[in-house]
Amino acid sequence: MPVPKKRKSPARRDRRRANHDKVTMPPMTYCANPECGAPVLPHHVCPECGQYRGEAVIEVVSEEEMEAKRKARKDRAKAAKAAKAGAGAPPPAKGEKKEDKEEEDDEDEDEKK
Numbered sequence: 001m002p003v004p005k006k007r008k009s010p011a012r013r014d015r016r017r018a019n020h021d022k023v024t025m026p027p028m029t030y031c032a033n034p035e036c037g038a039p040v041l042p043h044h045v046c047p048e049c050g051q052y053r054g055e056a057v058i059e060v061v062s063e064e065e066m067e068a069k070r071k072a073r074k075d076r077a078k079a080a081k082a083a084k085a086g087a088g089a090p091p092p093a094k095g096e097k098k099e100d101k102e103e104e105d106d107e108d109e110d111e112k113k
């Protein structure tokens with residue numbers, strides 16, 4: 001296996017990094033919406049107004065609205081789970097299996113606490 005004979009000096013290393021590892025600004029354009037004009041990556045939907053080439057493509061939601069939506073989704077999932085647990089009683093044919101399931105649910109609750 002080939003091994004470098006000498007360690008590269010810090011100056012040499014830095015000269016290499018100055019050319020090879022530089023971070024350049026992406027080519028930015030501006031939003032076509034005259035009311036917005038925010039800097040946008042080319043061929044991308046504007047994150048400020050949700051328009052692409054002057055046409056509304058996505059709905060822009062504020063952080064507070066997003067948080068409210070997340071909360072509502074969580075609550076709905078919880079309600080659905082509770083309803084499912086309550087509806088689990090009706091089929092009485094599988095008595096033994098049902099008892100097993102209830103025990104598992106209890107274990108899950110213990111783990112959470």
Ligand SMILES: [Zn+2]
Pocket residue numbers: 031032033036037038046047048049050051
């Ligand atoms: Zn825009």
